[in-house]
Amino acid sequence: MSLNHFETEAIRIQTERTQFLEHSTPLYLTSSYVFEDAEDMRASFAEEKERNVYSRYSNPNTSEFIEKICKMEGAESGFAFASGMSAVFSTFAALLNSGDHIVSARSVFGSTHTLFTKFLPKWNVSTSYFKIQDVEDIETLIQPNTKIIYAESPTNPAVDVLDLEYLGEIAKKHNLLLIIDNCFATPYLQNPIKFGADLVIHSATKLIDGQGRVLGGVTVGREDLINEIYLFSRITGPAMSPFSAWVLSKSLETLAVRVDKHCDNALKVAQFLEQHNKVNLVKYPFLKSHPQYEIAKKQMKLGGNIVAFEVKGGVEAGRRFLNNIKLASLSANLGDTRTIVTHPASTTHSKLSEDDRLETGIFDGLVRVSVGLENVEDIIGDLNQALDN
Numbered sequence: 001m002s003l004n005h006f007e008t009e010a011i012r013i014q015t016e017r018t019q020f021l022e023h024s025t026p027l028y029l030t031s032s033y034v035f036e037d038a039e040d041m042r043a044s045f046a047e048e049k050e051r052n053v054y055s056r057y058s059n060p061n062t063s064e065f066i067e068k069i070c071k072m073e074g075a076e077s078g079f080a081f082a083s084g085m086s087a088v089f090s091t092f093a094a095l096l097n098s099g100d101h102i103v104s105a106r107s108v109f110g111s112t113h114t115l116f117t118k119f120l121p122k123w124n125v126s127t128s129y130f131k132i133q134d135v136e137d138i139e140t141l142i143q144p145n146t147k148i149i150y151a152e153s154p155t156n157p158a159v160d161v162l163d164l165e166y167l168g169e170i171a172k173k174h175n176l177l178l179i180i181d182n183c184f185a186t187p188y189l190q191n192p193i194k195f196g197a198d199l200v201i202h203s204a205t206k207l208i209d210g211q212g213r214v215l216g217g218v219t220v221g222r223e224d225l226i227n228e229i230y231l232f233s234r235i236t237g238p239a240m241s242p243f244s245a246w247v248l249s250k251s252l253e254t255l256a257v258r259v260d261k262h263c264d265n266a267l268k269v270a271q272f273l274e275q276h277n278k279v280n281l282v283k284y285p286f287l288k289s290h291p292q293y294e295i296a297k298k299q300m301k302l303g304g305n306i307v308a309f310e311v312k313g314g315v316e317a318g319r320r321f322l323n324n325i326k327l328a329s330l331s332a333n334l335g336d337t338r339t340i341v342t343h344p345a346s347t348t349h350s351k352l353s354e355d356d357r358l359e360t361g362i363f364d365g366l367v368r369v370s371v372g373l374e375n376v377e378d379i380i381g382d383l384n385q386a387l388d389n
């Protein structure tokens with residue numbers, strides 16, 4: 001009998017109990033740890049033994065969180081960060097040298113895109129971009145100094161899906177690292193390492209927390225790479241706080257049931273929108289009409305909680321729709337128990353040129369819904385009344 005299914009590991013992996021035999025892992029709010037004697041201290045600093053020394057390096061709460069994510073992703077090792085972006089930045093900063101080159105999907109999280117365009121060039125790291133629709137272009141973008149292929153799937157906010165198996169093959173063929181931001185799928189729905197990813201990054205702020213409370217990030221994958229990332233991070237200090245790790249580790253115990261329900265609600269919302277006469281286009285990975293439906297089915301357990309759709313009537317119609325919303329929140333977050341709607345063309349992606357926006361699938365009337373855990377009839381009722389008004 002197998003006692004290590006996803007849900008079981010998420011609930012049963014925990015740090016050793018203290019002398020109080022607590023049932024649930026306590027919060028270890030301590031910045032440092034004591035040594036038994038001079039020899040213990042010497043051996044610990046010489047890294048001859050694995051133990052906690054200082055919470056910038058490790059802490060029982062962060063270790064528990066990392067161990068769970070590693071199990072869920074099928075990864076050898078990992079490190080936890082204060083936010084998703086500190087995970088993204090530290091991963092690149094640890095692995096890249098001046099002169100290196102990245103090949104990235106055009107549609108990545110906005111701050112990641114700004115990191116590529118504004119900050120990595122300061123260290124002479126350049127990036128070339130491929131369109132999701134022209135994934136075959138990747139090979140033409142590879143240069144002698146290319147080191148990393150980087151992508152997210154499903155993408156934000158257009159909910160496109162990239163073939164991870166294909167990316168894995170290209171990376172292997174050209175001896176490049178494949179790094180996947182798996183935030184939208186969560187470790188429950190998709191495991192990029194199975195398809196050849198060397199590292200997987202998560203913003204734990206989204207569905208992993210799932211209740212809009214704390215920020216967090218994590219990178220997991222090949223041990224040799226994580227060792228580099230660990231050394232960089234232990235020196236530069238982007239570590240996740242023990243409190244956030246404690247919260248997030250508990251969140252993981254309910255990840256499977258929450259995400260199942262999120263996906264169930266999202267599919268119903270997508271089906272409702274698809275038949276609405278004020279809606280042009282609905283994008284949801286598990287709708288048959290999705291351009292990459294077959295790929296989504298191959299690599300994802302369920303379709304996720306993000307639905308994108310286009311309101312007829314362009315930017316103005318998109319804004320009007322948002323103003324008519326009564327139940328859902330207008331917020332920059334996603335993956336929360338509370339349903340959230342955003343209008344990327346007038347907010348998060350308003351600084352992009354119209355061409356760049358259209359190229360990444362952000363039509364003027366595009367609305368992104370992060371479907372929450374409210375009763376789905378209430379969520380659909382709210383969207384329906386906002387469309388009809």
Ligand SMILES: *Cc1c(COP(=O)(O)O)cnc(C)c1O
Nearest residue numbers: 083084085109181183203205216
């Ligand atoms: C939110 C997000 C991030 C950044 O995470 P933070 O925790 O906000 O720093 C990175 N990638 C994706 C896909 C995200 O949605």
